[in-house]
Amino acid sequence: MIEHSGTLPRILIVDDEHLVIRMLNKGLKNRYDLQFASKGNDALASVMVDLPDLILLDVGLPDMDGYEVCRRLQENPLSRDIPVIFLTGHDEHQDILRGFQAGGRDYVLKYATVLELMARIDTHLELHRQKVALKDALEQNRMQHEKMSSLGLLMAGVAHEINTPMGYVSANLEILARYFDQLVGGEKIRQGEGESKHPTGDSGRMEYLAADVVDLINESLEGVRRVIKITRELKNFSRMDAPELKPVILSDCLESALVICSNELKCVATIRKEYEPLPEVPCHPGQLSQVFLNLLLNAGQALEPMGEIVLRSWSDDAFVYASVSDTGPGIPRELQERIFEPFYTTKERGKGTGLGLSISHDIIAKHHGELLVTSTPELGTTFTVKLSRG
Ligand SMILES: Nc1ncnc2c1ncn2[C@@H]1O[C@H](COP(=O)(O)OP(=O)(O)O)[C@@H](O)[C@H]1O
Ligand SMILES: [Mg+2]
Structure with missing residues (x-):
């Protein structure tokens, strides 16, 4: 019975010789989570149920040769990247080029020592791990690149979006400051001349100023709200990668x-x-x-x-x-x-x-x-x- 542990690398061994299977099981079972198949079709079916991290593949199988199994694994996007190491007998050794052509990563003689086998397996597991990590990093990079290029394209627009309301908010504040100056100045003159506070001659102008002050304030508030809205949306974009739903x-x-x-x-x-x-x-x-x-x-x-x-x-x-x-x-x-x-x-x-x-x-x-x-x-x-x- 093979021990299974969730954290060990999973290896599928495809071979029909009992002696080889027993030898590999004995030598490798403590280090890897092993599964076995003795025919090509069984191996292909097992891979689809549960993807292994690596496959040790015999060349001579009863239903199809190992090269064909490897070719079919290559054809399927799900299994394409699983490293395959061919197990070869001495007489098949000449043929190993076919194994590489079919997509195999390496080969090892069936009766190699367990230590040699482990060294090869670990090398390919590590290579595969690095390949996956690199692919993930590239994917991240790809997303970042698109995000930056679309944001870059938009920055000019966003700057304009913020600049326009800020332009009229600042112009409005200047007018308001001038109005205030005039109001205070007018008040001082009137007080100096001993006039009543609201002379009839000035009341039309006062009314106009009061109404315009309200307009200027409303328009400025609207501009400030637009700026707040756009900065809030920009903040949402920068939280693009938040993990929670x-x-x-x-x-x-x-x-x-x-x-x-x-x-x-x-x-x-x-x-x-x-x-x-x-x-x-x-x-x-x-x-x-x-x-x-x-x-x-x-x-x-x-x-x-x-x-x-x-x-x-x-x-x-x-x-x-x-x-x-x-x-x-x-x-x-x-x-x-x-x-x-x-x-x-x-x-x-x-x-x-x-x-x-x-x-x-x-x-x-x-x-x-x-x-x-x-x-x-x-x-x-x-x-x-x-x-x-x-
Ligand atoms: N609404 C659309 N109308 C016509 N063609 C479109 C439209 N959306 C996308 N496409 C086509 O799809 C291609 C790929 O779009 P996309 O992946 O967004 O890349 P990009 O916009 O950088 O070209 C565009 O180059 C264009 O040919
Ligand atoms: Mg596009």
Whole structure:
């Protein structure tokens, strides 16, 4: 009976010779979580049930040779990366090139010492671990890159968004200061001349000043509120990677994204909203805003010189939906699959990274949802985010 421990590396040994199996079991069982298969088909089935960390594979099996097993493992994206070490007899040794061609990483003689076998296994486990770590780091990097490039694109817009209200808030404060000066100055003159406090000649001017002061204050408050809103949305974006799920109304994420890029869009699109009320769903709001930001920017870039963007939200018994539609040129049918590939872009350098939709697709998949596209040439494109309600 083989001991199993959750923390030991899992190794699948595929061999039909009892002696080899007994020898490997005895030598390796304390260091690895071992599983056995004696036929190629059994090995392929076992891999699909439970992915091992490494496979020791005999060349001569009863139903198919080890090279064929290796080729089939290579064909399946799930098993492609599992390191395979061929177990060869002396007579098969000449043939080992075939093993490498089939995707094997290494080979070892069947009757090699246990110490040699362990050294090879540990080397390949470590190589594999490093490969996975590198892949994760690259994935993180890819997301960061897209986030930075879309944010970089937006920074000018955001600066403008903040600058405009701040410009008139400061102009208004200057006028208010002048009014105040005039009021205080007028008061002093009147007091010096011994006049009554509210001479009739001045009352029209006073009324005008009072009304304008109220307007100036209201306009300034509105500007300050806009700045607060945009900085709050920017803060949401910087919390993009928060690990916890939050109950969120999907259309709010769309609105957050819209605040960030409204300056980008206002020169190319009129925006119409058809929101139906939505229930909250658990999600990472920052990540979803990144998805919507990318959909909105794509829609805007498809529209030049001018068009319409329609934002919708609705729900049914099982799902909530939010969509971004544009009246752009559409995406030809044969390209509708390709647009989700990393680095696929039809935009000039500096404008497109080709990462937006692939990252958006990944984010929605991690939320167990779907990112759907429908597009009609000449009429436009709709991207829909569909998330489960529960
Ligand atoms: N709304 C749209 N209308 C037309 N084409 C689009 C639209 N959205 C995306 N695409 C196509 O999909 C490609 C990939 O999009 P994306 O992954 O966001 O990368 P990028 O925007 O950097 O090119 C775009 O280059 C474009 O050809
Ligand atoms: Mg894009």
